[in-house]
Amino acid sequence: MRLHRLDLTAFGPFGGPQSVDFDDLSAAGIFLLHGPTGAGKTSILDAVCYALYGSVPGARQNGQGLTLRSDHADPATRTEVTLELTVAGRRLEITRQPPWERPKKRGRPGTTVEKAQSTLREYDPAAGAWKSLGRSHQEIGEEITQLLGMSREQFCQVVLLPQGDFARFLRADAEARGRLLGRLFDTRRFAEVEKRLADRRRTAEARVREGDAALLADAHRMQQAADGTLDLPELTPGEPGLADTVLAAAAQARSTARERLTIAECGVLAADSARAAADRALTGVRELARLQRRFADAQDRARQLAERAGEYEETRARMERSRKAEAVAPALELRDAADAEHRRATDADARARARLPREYADAGAAGLAAAARR
Structure with missing residues (x-):
């Protein structure tokens, strides 16, 4: 203005x-x-x-x-x-x-x-x-x-300082001057703001201490997991720089863990390679064992066959005779049929003669015998 x-x-x-x-x-x-x-x-x-x-x-x-x-x-x-x-x-x-x-x-x-x-x-x-x-x-x-x-009251307090109050302000000590300024400028709201800020500060400090305690607990677990290789100084909740110190230690632990992880991964790769080689060797040994078992079985069968060679030859001879016998089997069957027919005819003749008178029967038998001789 x-x-x-x-x-x-x-x-x-x-x-x-x-x-x-x-x-x-x-x-x-x-x-x-x-x-x-x-x-x-x-x-x-x-x-x-x-x-x-x-x-x-x-x-x-x-x-x-x-x-x-x-x-x-x-x-x-x-x-x-x-x-x-x-x-x-x-x-x-x-x-x-x-x-x-x-x-x-x-x-x-x-x-x-x-x-x-x-x-x-x-x-x-x-x-x-x-x-x-x-x-x-x-x-x-x-x-x-x-x-x-500004309202009228604020304008009068801030811009138009009354003469009497200004004189008292110049002559007053620090404490009285503060009270006078508080009355002139109505600083009660600022006191309330200061109080609220102080309360918020205390609340924030409590939250920071709680967070620091939780962070320290994590840091101690991290130190235990690091097997004592992590150098972590003594810290208390609320101490300035606690978070930065813990974060630096965490970064160091993370770097160490990454190195260990890399070494472990290399070990795993080497173990995988060794396992693959062992698997290949095991496969070769198993194949050799299978072939050796087949060879042993073949030898046992050859020995058994050698032991049964005589029986084999006898059986083979019998089979040869059987094949030869098969060639005359039809003739034998004809002979057997002719014999059977002859027996039937003889039986029929005998029955027929038995019904003839004796002299005819004897003459007939003689004739048949002569015919048989011819």
Whole structure:
């Protein structure tokens, strides 16, 4: 926020119109408001606060705002404050008139109270003119509060430090100065924030210690798994650098484990190669044993055949005689059939002769015998 110009009329100790050109005063970068007591230094700051928020700091304004009016002003002159400033990149002009008692213009003699009035304008560089933004006290107050980011109380505590409090601040010791600053700037919320941050810090520390304890337990198991080859210093939960130390030890253990794994894998490959060679040798031995068994069986059969050679020759001779006998078998069968037929014929002849008289039978038998001899 930057102030450009302040115009006062019948405000505070100033009975007539007064103007303060802040652009001229701030040309050197810094300026000082000074003067004897009652000269109106605080009233200028009050006028700035009144223009922004429609009220002044502390108890210098009653419920009607009538004490803002100068006791030295002409009764017909209305109290007015106009402030021109730049805030958030916007050039604004705020005019405020508090309620005031003025003489009646008609009717019976006396005074009448006019309501407070406020106007807010913004300078338009493109048009080169001022444009009205509103006349509502509430809307103007909300607009200024939003632009400044501070309420009236915050503005008075942070920007407009009261004179008496500032004097006490300069004379106070460190502890009293801290209490005074706390009261002026209402640092209770910061104390609450500090308390909450402290609670969160304690909670975080407890969680860190728990995590460190778990990490140390893992580190000890890792050290046991490394068979004592891992060099791990004595550590306690919450000690700074514990995680980095454990991670470094873990990296070392991981590197050692990888080396051992590589050696073991090489051993496994060598064992696999040896097993494959042994399998090949076993296959060859088994094949040789199979051939040797077949050779032994062949020798046993040859010996058995040699022992049974005589029986074989006898059997072969019998088979040869059988084949020769097969050639005369049909003739033998014819002979056997002829013999059977002859016996049947002889039997039939005998039965037939037995039925003939004896002399015919004997003659016939003799004839058959002669025929048989022929």
